[in-house]
Amino acid sequence: MIIDAHLHTSGQETAADVLHSLDDAGVEIAVLLAPFLTDPYTLADAASLRDGNKHLSRLVRGHEDRLVGFAVVNPLHPTAADDLEHAVTNLGLRGLKTVPTGWYPYDDCAHHVFARAAALQIPVLLHSGIFIDGRSGRFCRPTFYEALRDHPGLRVTLAHLGWPWCDEAIAVGLIDLINGVPPAECCFRFDISFGPPPVYRHEVLHKALDVLGPELIQFGSDRFLPCSGAHIRTAVDEVHALLTDLNVDDSGREQIMYHTAAAWLNLENREKTLEHK
Numbered sequence: 001m002i003i004d005a006h007l008h009t010s011g012q013e014t015a016a017d018v019l020h021s022l023d024d025a026g027v028e029i030a031v032l033l034a035p036f037l038t039d040p041y042t043l044a045d046a047a048s049l050r051d052g053n054k055h056l057s058r059l060v061r062g063h064e065d066r067l068v069g070f071a072v073v074n075p076l077h078p079t080a081a082d083d084l085e086h087a088v089t090n091l092g093l094r095g096l097k098t099v100p101t102g103w104y105p106y107d108d109c110a111h112h113v114f115a116r117a118a119a120l121q122i123p124v125l126l127h128s129g130i131f132i133d134g135r136s137g138r139f140c141r142p143t144f145y146e147a148l149r150d151h152p153g154l155r156v157t158l159a160h161l162g163w164p165w166c167d168e169a170i171a172v173g174l175i176d177l178i179n180g181v182p183p184a185e186c187c188f189r190f191d192i193s194f195g196p197p198p199v200y201r202h203e204v205l206h207k208a209l210d211v212l213g214p215e216l217i218q219f220g221s222d223r224f225l226p227c228s229g230a231h232i233r234t235a236v237d238e239v240h241a242l243l244t245d246l247n248v249d250d251s252g253r254e255q256i257m258y259h260t261a262a263a264w265l266n267l268e269n270r271e272k273t274l275e276h277k
Contacts, residue, residue: 001254002236003261004030006125006159006193006220010038011055013226015063022066024229025236028258029065031125031220031265032056033097034072034087038224043101046077053083057091068265070095070125075109076102081116088120095265099127100139106147118151123264128158128169129195142169149187155264156188157218160195166204173212183215184263192239192256193222205242214248214255218264 004027022030034052035041041052053071060067071087073080075098087093096117103109105126117124126145130137142162148154162169169190176186183189190212196204208217221235236257243253262268 001258002027002029002219003258003265004221004223004232004235005157005218005261005264006033006191006222007031007232008033008037008222008224009035009052009056009059010225011035011041011052012038013059015059015067017226018059019063019066021225021227021229021232025232026229027232027236029068029261029267031068031070031095031261032060032225033070033125034093036072036097036099043072043074043099046074046079046083049073049077050083050086053087053091053093057087057093061092064092064094068095069093070097070123072097073113074098074101075107075113080109081112084113084116085120088122095123095125097125100144101135102139104139105144111147111150114148114151114154118154121153121266123155123157123266124148125157125159125191127160128162128165129160130164132194141165142172145188146172154187155266157191157264158188159191159193159220159222161190161192161204161208163195163200163204166196166200166207170208170211173216177212177216183213183260186216189216189218189260189264191218191220193220193235201242202245206246209246209248209252214252215260217256218260219257 007030034056041048056069060069071093073084173188221232223232
């Protein structure tokens with residue numbers, strides 16, 4: 001089974017198209033991010049982000065067994081924390097995605113949003129590392145995210161293994177393990193979407209597996225919808241090839257491709273809750 005824990009929406013996709021692509025890619029569950037990188041949606045405009053969250057809410061409605069919607073807000077906007085709560089409590093979205101651009105994860109504006117996410121008990125996905133479009137990545141160094149430990153219980157994924165600060169990202173993830181925290185309860189885990197260029201990927205993933213173990217690593221395609229299932233599948237196949245090269249056994253593969261994200265998303269507890277309703 002596969003969870004794609006990092007899949008962008010653009011505002012142009014339909015639920016039927018998304019589900020068809022997931023079926024073709026062999027993906028059971030996908031974390032869908034509200035649009036913020038395609039016109040007319042932009043991190044600079046709070047109203048456009050609210051519209052993007054509404055679009056995502058309509059997209060996932062009725063398909064919550066396979067589509068997990070993550071709201072997008074920008075902590076620089078004074079309404080960000082309230083917008084997040086509205087997206088979760090009224091729109092039915094189930095997580096937070098945000099990108100440090102113009103703010104640092106330890107800034108007060110960010111703490112307001114992270115505190116609300118912790119109160120809502122939702123998972124968080126954060127960009128870490130540089131940007132390929134030339135924006136400054138100076139706000140996104142992995143150590144800056146240590147500030148999120150001020151919000152106990154917050155379950156965070158840092159995307160891209162923090163490239164090019166991969167060693168720094170691994171160090172951030174190691175702290176909980178050193179202190180005896182079970183992997184499923186750790187503050188941080190890491191998706192291996194995109195991130196290091198091909199020449200680095202073998203070395204980086206080898207280090208991450210040796211230090212953190214598969215329990216803190218999860219698959220994400222970082223693809224942009226609408227797209228074909230074949231396009232998503234290329235990301236799946238690339239990861240499987242890496243895991244083969246690294247002699248990762250079936251249990252480790254299942255952990256990376258499904259179980260790490262399932263724990264992050266609290267899917268097992270959610271399923272039990274639904275069964276009792």
